[in-house]
Amino acid sequence: MSAKRTLHEGWTVTGDPGAPVAVEAIPASVPGEVVADLLAAGLVADPYVDEAERELAWVGRRDWTYRTAFAYEAADWDGVELAFDGLDTVARVSLNGTVVGETANMHRRYRFDVRGLLREGANELEVHFTAPYTYAEAQRDRLGDRPNAYPEPGNFIRKAACNFGWDWGPNLAGVGIWRPVRLESWKTARIDAVVPRVSLEDGTGIVELDVRLKRAADADIDLVCAVARPVDGEVVAEAELRVPAGSHVATVRLEVENPGLWRPRGHGDRELYDASVSVRSGDVVLDDWERQIGFRTVELDTEPDADGRPYHLKVNGETVWIKGVNWIPDEALFGRIDAARIERRLRQAVAAGVNYIRVWGGGVYESEEFYRICDRLGLLVGQDFLFACAAYPEEEPFWSEVEAEARDNLARLAPHPSLVTWTGNNENLWGWHDWDWQGDLGDRTWGAGYYHGLLPKLVSEVDGTRPYWPGSPYSGTRDLHPNEQAHASVHIWDVWNQRDYVHYRDWKPRFVAEFGYQAPPTWATVRRMVHDDPLTADSAAMLWHQKAENGQDKLQAGLDAHLPPVRDFDDWLYFTQVNQARAMRLGIEYFRSLQPYCSGAIVWQLNDCWPVTSWAAIDGEERLKPLWYALRDVYADRFVTFQPDGDGLNMVVVNDSAETWEGVIGFWKCNAEGRIIGRALVQMEIDPRDTAVLELEPGAIPMDGEFLLTGREDFPRATWFTKEDKDMDWSKARFATEVAPVPGGVAVTVHAESVLRDLCLFADRLDPDAVVDKALVTLVPGEHVVFTVQSEKIAASPELQRALTGKPVLRAIND
The missing domain is CATH 2.60.120.260 (Galactose-binding domain-like)
Structure with missing residues (x-):
């Protein structure tokens, strides 16, 4: 007991x-x-x-x-x-x-x-x-x-x-x-640790339970182990083992015939099982352990091919195109993080089409609740060991601490089927190559012994069921530069730091584990974090909440390259948020157009830990930035994108669903006034998990000042513009609006009388708790869109409803 x-x-x-x-x-x-x-x-x-x-x-x-x-x-x-x-x-x-x-x-x-x-x-x-x-x-x-x-x-x-x-x-x-x-408190013996190694062999589920015991008395004890279905409690495998006096370890093997599989979201249903271990002395239960497990296989295919080295994650033998986000601790003050907050954040990720969470190496090994929720939601998790952007000493006491830390967390997290990869560090291999470390280090240790020696040994020894990769980024061999784009995983940061975001198309990566573009948080969060008067992009507290080196200058360079001059803080806030969303949309659409050559993209970053200007899609007060809505579009299972090809233009159609995509895709060519000057219909039949590339006829390609957009189909609208907004001859935004009640809020219908470019409704300006169902909508004259605003406060106020239909709440780039 x-x-x-x-x-x-x-x-x-x-x-x-x-x-x-x-x-x-x-x-x-x-x-x-x-x-x-x-x-x-x-x-x-x-x-x-x-x-x-x-x-x-x-x-x-x-x-x-x-x-x-x-x-x-x-x-x-x-x-x-x-x-x-x-x-x-x-x-x-x-x-x-x-x-x-x-x-x-x-x-x-x-x-x-x-x-x-x-x-x-x-x-x-x-x-x-x-x-x-x-x-x-x-x-x-x-x-x-x-x-x-x-x-x-x-x-x-x-x-x-x-x-x-x-x-x-x-x-x-x-x-x-x-x-x-x-x-x-305990008697006779207790469970010190249980590591379940879960695998599949010819369709049979195998659970090897490595049990470590702490004893206080030399007596024979029994282990009673079982696997059961949580839905009805049916035991599908069980075994009992006598552990003789003096023995502190035992291994029990359980076999489950034809188990239901755990599958990542978008790849079918998933089933979880209850695994349990009970320590008994006669009829007395001394201690017990129970966790949920899932049967699935996972492998990382990095075998060199004719183009370099892929980075294909395969779950149950099927390659998964990674639609990922990087995860940082969700609060700077860790005690504020509870299971409900984690679930809200992960459900927001799922709603954005995300199937993969990378737990970044500068934070923590997350809580049990985090991985349990990922198990239930079908989110794949890649876990970094906790080393980031620095050279780490290998001398004592650090070597022993790192070993104990790794052993502890490998054992703690072993039950979770969502956890599919371990990675040695974040950017340290890259840092050793490119950040002038070698001259400063001399012959001092810097962490290589962890990443290439200790950690892979421990992953194999303690876990043995998940692949390990030495670093992010890493090219698969120490002979290559770690951020070589034709080989395995890369981080792309030249775009944010030095070049405009259109240069994502200069890369041809196999797998992108980090890339990002900044924007400030939502209006309600800005007003929580700063009280500057006047409030400007470079007022004192706004600058304090911008931690990136030359961050404001980089934001301004992005605005200068793409958008009209800002007139006030409201313009700056809206334009920078749109520019962030556009940058990531362009990058992800391009990377997805390269599949299967490119096998995934992990956006930096999903979340923030406090209110700040950053790369996040969800700000530190849990509000959705326009980037979140862009991710929902570009991470859709079925989507269309226009991609340049020399002097031509291709329409790339991606079907990442389990069903054949068969139907007609229509697109229009329009002039700057939004008048349709050309139409095309394309009959498509695309196999599951496949991509089709259609070269557009010269007459379908827009000329200077024209643009393309797909019709209002059952996939996110694709667009192609021949000029930046700052150079387009847009007419000023004209539209009519209607506001009507809906359960829990209001519906705002916008009827376009001109082109409306990246239309957004920022209801948080009227109610910090308001949630809007869509953003970044582009319309041509004659079209309309309905924004649904969930807000009891706005629903109860005619004055606030009137404010929904004008600036600074309702915005278009050409307003």
Whole structure:
């Protein structure tokens, strides 16, 4: 038998004497972190607002002490342990004045034996955290500095790198008990770990359960293992194994005949099973373990071909075209992240057509809830090991910490069928080649031993069912440049940093693991994060919430290349958001037109961790930017795009569905007034997961100042413009509107009397909680569109409904 009791109540946190703010035993949230506690106590300003972040730089340079008391009733247990699922980061744990253990890794779990230290009645638990900067800088001084993309010592501590700030995130490098803590009591034996290795052999599901036990007594015990269907509880495989006295490990093999498969979204239904392990002594259950698993195969096909080296992810033997997004921690203050927030974000990803989430290496190994939700939704997950944009020392204590961290998370995440790949690092192999590291490093270690030695060994040893790739990007061999576009995975950042987004078409990649373009957040989020008066693109707080190097200049260069001059902040906000959406639309449409040569695109990035100008499609207040709507279009299973081919133009039709696409596609050639001057109909029959390329006849290709667009079909509208908006002879936007009630909100119908280019309705300007069903709509005269706005507030207000139909709420590029 066992007992597990959470210890989340009654905590306080105390700061070092002499800190800029006196902190004496204020209430502390567990799980949580110190910055949120200071904010809740009213001792600091909200770091997400204006420039308040800069006033919290001292927090990560101070020690902090967490304390609580709990009552304990003595019982005849063989083992009693404190179990911490996450301590951030360098901590000393004491019970009743006795040190029980020390930690130096945010990314692993810890257990401490406290059986002989507990008292009947009140017990005092203390966790003292050393300042992360104190520890990291001491390690840096001891081992010698190493290159980092940021002037911070985050590569000298096993803590989320983005805690020290990033080009989209704040520096809030605090401390805290950031994941649950429990008191666990047990008799005779308990389960230390279970690693389920799930595979398929000739249609039979195989579950090998590697069980590790913690014993307190030399006695024979039994393992009872089973696999059951969660829908009805039917047991489809079971086995019992006697584990003799003195043995601490056991392996149990279960076979499931003709199991239902777990499939990624867009590739069929998925079935999950309950796997369980029970430890028994006679009829007494000592401990148990249960997780959901799924039967599927996964392989990464990177065998060289005539063009270089592909990067094909195959699930159940079928290549999946990756429609991906990069994921960062969804909040800078990790204690605010709960299962409901994660589910909202992942469902937003699914609604945008996403089938793959890359968990980026500068963050964390995500929570159990994250992977469980991905399992249910059919989202594939690629998990980076936690190294990003820096050279990492391999000397002790780091080598041992990295090994323990990897072993722990490989075992913890093994049950999840959504998790399909492990990657060694983010951009560190690229950094060693191109970022002037080699001269600075000399003969000092920088992480290669992890990426090419330790980590692949551990993935094979602990997991054994998922592929490993040394880095993102990586070309498949150390003899090649790691970002060679004809070989495996690449990151494309010259476009944002140096060149206009039309230059995505200069690349011919096999797989794009990162590429992105910036824009500010939604209006409601801007007004939450800054209170500048006047509010301008370069007002002080707006610039503080722009962390990218020369970010505002790059945004302006993009506007200058494509759009008319901005007249005010409203124009700037709308134009930059449209430009972000257009950049990513162009890139993804082009990459998808290359399939199967190109096998996927992973947008940087899905989400934000605070309100900021960034590459995200969903801003830090959970609101959808226009980019999200563009992703929904270009990640559709069936879509059409016009692509240049020398002096000609092709129509590329992509069918990423499981059914043949058969039908007629119509498109129009229009002049700048939107008058249709040519029509074409194309009869198409495209096999599942296939692409067709049609070369347009010269007469169908628009001339200077004309444009193409497909009809109002059952796929997202495709367009092709011969000039940039700044050079097009658009007439000023003319339209009529109607507003009508619908359940939970209103419907706004816009009737086009001229061309309306990238029409958007920004209802969050009237109600921060309003949600609109579409954006970036291009119409020609005579067409109409209906925007559905979910907002009880707007539905109840005739004044707000009137405001829906004009600027700055309703916008078109040519308004």
